[in-house]
Amino acid sequence: MARELAVTERTRVHRHPERAQTGRAALHAVLDEGLIAHVGFVRDGAPVVLPVAYGRDADTVYLHGSTGSRAFRALAGGAPLSLAVTLLDGLVLARSATHSSMNYRSAVVFGRGEEVTGEGAKRDALRVVTEHLAPGRWAEVRPVTRKELAGVLVLAVALDEASVKVRTGPPHDDPEDLGLPIWSGVLPLSLATARPVPDPTLAPGVPVPHSVSTWVAGPGAPLGGGGR
Amino acid sequence: MARELAVTERTRVHRHPERAQTGRAALHAVLDEGLIAHVGFVRDGAPVVLPVAYGRDADTVYLHGSTGSRAFRALAGGAPLSLAVTLLDGLVLARSATHSSMNYRSAVVFGRGEEVTGEGAKRDALRVVTEHLAPGRWAEVRPVTRKELAGVLVLAVALDEASVKVRTGPPHDDPEDLGLPIWSGVLPLSLATARPVPDPTLAPGVPVPHSVSTWVAGPGAPLGGGGR
Structure with missing residues (x-):
């Protein structure tokens, strides 16, 4: 797979082309840091957008849902889809609205979406999604059963066509506005964790596992600190 | 407008119906707390999902984009759309994946989307979006000009058909898994702010305004604290 994303008619960034990133590494970075994807598909001629969990392995994104889900059944049938992941880093407050x-x-x-079939492949895909949300968790949890696998519908989406946009930095006010006595700047935003809340049924003495204690920013980072 | 959302074929919650909320107040609460909407529409027969800023006034959501945006021109033509706003409150870590x-x-x-025309109506819609992101900001910024209004495409989306889903609380493990020595619980997540970063061109002595200092959780809340 080429390290650069191919630019197609629908991935070309027309508005603010300076925000476009064409490296596959940039795509991977956004997908890996995000936790929720918004997936759009067409049902009865109209668009539907739904939030879903996902995970990435190399140049494939995996989604999973119930075999009883209308949306996932439609997607498993090969319907075209669009999948967006957005990381919000701050409000950019210019001197003008x-x-x-x-x-x-x-x-x-x-x-x-291409349906993933076969127990091994489905199990691998669930591992990818589980590890995406909490790295290390797959080795901690009770192994997935054959019955559970049968009830899960797993989709693979190849990262063949994608665009990445990034905006960073301060506002860009009109030159004639720079002298106005109006505060301008950026209010940084990030995802933060709070102290883990144990399940009420958890037996005393079961420690917070590695996958949770290191979630924030890698080993050594304090829980309740900044974003991931 | 009825206080309850009408349930239609496409807003009926089939999966986990216990998570459905049918009150219009619940819809408003999600839309008001979110900062980014993911809008899906159909272009050349295939879905497109894009992140956009928005604001709500009563039972209308306003979006704005450039008059040069292909997406907004398509939406202004009355194409059907789907708009999703998702607030992530935590990872639910069960004993099983x-x-x-x-x-x-x-x-x-x-x-x-219905295009908003007329200077007054467009200005009002921009105010709604601006106030949504930072309440009080509209009164602080330099007034929007007629030329700026002419370059903005504003869409109104009526909240006629919508579904709301909410999941809260601990994991729901299988009864036979409850005794396993595996940690289970919730890792809370929320959006957090950091200290505002002034624009490098800002003149010394311009104070951080009310719209920014009170952003986090209302008057008196410390900046850099928890989520909104």
């Missing part, structure tokens, strides 16, 4: 904006990193993928 | 989940509040709207 028009130049106010957000700092963000976003990825938009175009493709189709 | 299959029962692991997320705590979230999500709204999915179905409708069409």
